[in-house]
Amino acid sequence: MSSEFNSNRYEQSMAEKQRRKPGETREKLMGAALTLVGKGRHFASLGIRELTRQAGVVPTSFYRHFRNMDDLGLQLVDELGLVLRRMMREARGHVLQADKLIEESVDIFISHARANRSFFLFMAQGLAGESRAIQDGIRSEMRFFASELANDLRRLRLVDHLSDGDLDMTCDLVVRSVAFSLTDLLGVAEDDDYQIDQIRKRTIRFLQLIFVGAAHWESGKS
Amino acid sequence: MSSEFNSNRYEQSMAEKQRRKPGETREKLMGAALTLVGKGRHFASLGIRELTRQAGVVPTSFYRHFRNMDDLGLQLVDELGLVLRRMMREARGHVLQADKLIEESVDIFISHARANRSFFLFMAQGLAGESRAIQDGIRSEMRFFASELANDLRRLRLVDHLSDGDLDMTCDLVVRSVAFSLTDLLGVAEDDDYQIDQIRKRTIRFLQLIFVGAAHWESGKS
DNA sequence: CACATTAGTGAACAGCTGTACACAAGCGTG
DNA sequence: CACGCTTGTGTACAGCTGTTCACTAATGTG
Known part of the structure; x- marks a missing residue:
């Protein structure tokens, strides 16, 4: 470079x-x-x-x-936001039909995680880090990501039966699950394709399970 | 003597x-x-x-x-295992009827998280920490917890329609969601009862959503 | 061109760090 | 009692730490 x-x-x-x-x-x-x-x-x-x-x-x-290390960390969080936004944009462009939505999104996520390994490592660390400001920054980025996801889903009219609050909750859970898969992903070697594919499949199943739950949510609510 | x-x-x-x-x-x-x-x-x-x-x-x-700091961390992970086991035992003893299962389990979880704040803080940090051994130790504790949960659910015969693999996946997702809620919990002040109740409600909804998904899983599977 | 501002440098300092070593006190076992 | 083992102590040292300070070169603005 x-x-x-x-x-x-x-x-x-x-x-x-x-x-x-x-x-x-x-x-x-x-x-x-x-x-x-x-x-x-x-x-x-x-x-x-x-x-x-x-x-x-x-x-x-x-x-x-x-000013100090926390300051640098905060500026890294800002750049992390850019990385996430790039990822969202690509996902929005690539997802064609609804039936492959989950698979394609997970694939895009995994490829970005591999391409920006250090960034996501930093994000995973920061979630339980010692600087409250960095913690809040990362949490805020995740919330933004979840609300954008909710907007997209609303736009696609795939979840019309859900109230706004329930949709937000669902997207929150989706983002959390993916974020946790992220830590799995960062834990294996960069080139361990077998393990990475396992994580991919598991993440996809998680999301499928969540969306099955969302599809039946009102009727299953007590 | x-x-x-x-x-x-x-x-x-x-x-x-x-x-x-x-x-x-x-x-x-x-x-x-x-x-x-x-x-x-x-x-x-x-x-x-x-x-x-x-x-x-x-x-x-x-x-x-x-021998060094990592060694101390590993021994802390072992003690963390004891804390988790205590929590499981209490949950098994307190859950009476099935319809309040989620609420009561979440309550027990939250009370233990408040009682052993530092322990869970250490666990949340270790998941993305710099020692691979500690990371693996914590991951292993979580897997054990998930498999025990699967055993309990199987014993209660609430999820008979799920295959063993699908049940394991469901429990894995449950444990991950709860673990993520844990980091929320550790992020708010110890005595901020309002925020804690918000987290409690959100966690309960997450789990309800997951179990609704599990209840309709086979039929929703593509 | 003159000027203030910015971004870089090297030397210095007091304080903290991990670790090694030799020693002492109490314990259990013979 | 004498012995080795474990646990805790004090001293020491070389090296790294964050941060301050005064200095210099380039840049942008007038």
């Missing part, structure tokens, strides 16, 4: 101290955090020096962009 | 350096870890010195009982 500017003006780079595109260090620091998390470290155990070392930057640079 | 001369020799305890019942320091260390976790710290960020300080013990004592 980022090799587009190494050809034209490196002859004056005697010092090469700080000529980089703006915000690059910031991204390097956030990327370094994700890299370390991707290597199995927990975000809460990362230190500033360790982070800057991984990013190839001097420790003091950290404070130019973040 | 008591010989005749071991009763009058406690007056030489001038130093009182290390006369404590065996294993007390071990428990103090594990308790200190739980205390810190209960205060909002993440287990992965705890240090040995910090822990021994909290326990009121000298740092070197740590190594008498644990």
Whole structure:
């Protein structure tokens, strides 16, 4: 990555101290955090020096962009939101007919989880992390995701018999189940296709079970 | 049992350096870890010195009982198993008739979660923690819990139409949903009765939805 | 061009960290 | 009693930690 500017003006780079595109260090620091998390470290155990070392930057640079570790975590949550939105957009574009809706959505989810492993690892960690702000941020992203899902389902008119509240609850449960499958997914090796397929099948069955419940919800309500 | 001369020799305890019942320091260390976790710290960020300080013990004592932090975590997972088993036993004893089964189980779960807050906090953290061994341990406890639940349901003959595999899947989903509600529960203040009741109601609805799905599962299967 | 602002650097400091080592007190067993 | 075993203690050390400070180079704005 980022090799587009190494050809034209490196002859004056005697010092090469700080000529980089703006915000690059910031991204390097956030990327370094994700890299370390991707290597199995927990975000809460990362230190500033360790982070800057991984990013190839001097420790003091950290404070130019973040007040402390929680601050960096919050900005990571914001980027996580972008990842989720990209995933939603792709799902909305790809789902063609209703009968394969669950399978295709789960597939898209799994492929995004594999492509953005570190991001989702960070999300799973943050749910029970030590910063309340990060926790709330992630929870809020999940709520947003669930409400968007509810909107889509309403638009597709597949669940007309459900009240808004019941639909929201159903989507909430769906998102939680998928999020939990996510932690399964992050627990197996990246290339263990067999295990990943098992998780895929289980997740699909979970969602089918939930939607069967939703289809019969009013009649089954006590 | 008591010989005749071991009763009058406690007056030489001038130093009182290390006369404590065996294993007390071990428990103090594990308790200190739980205390810190209960205060909002993440287990992965705890240090040995910090822990021994909290326990009121000298740092070197740590190594008498644990090889490292992961070792301590694993032993905490074992104790977590005991907590879960106690909870299951109480649930089995208290559930009288089938129609209140979900409500009563959720109530028991919530009361145990409040009573053993730090333990469940540790469990929620460990699910996405940095030690694979701890992660697997917790996952294994959850699987055991789910299979016990499946046994109970089979014994109560409430779900005779489900195959063993489908019942296991249903119970797995139930346990996951409850575990996720747990993280909600741990996120609110201990005495915020209103929020806790909201979580209680939502969890009950989740489980009802799942069981409605299970009741119609075969017919809804594609 | 002059200027304030921004983003980078290196040196420094006090304090904390994990771990090793040698020692002491009490225990159970012979 | 003497012995080894376990548990707890104090000291020590090298290395890492977060954070402050003063300095410098490049950038954008007038």
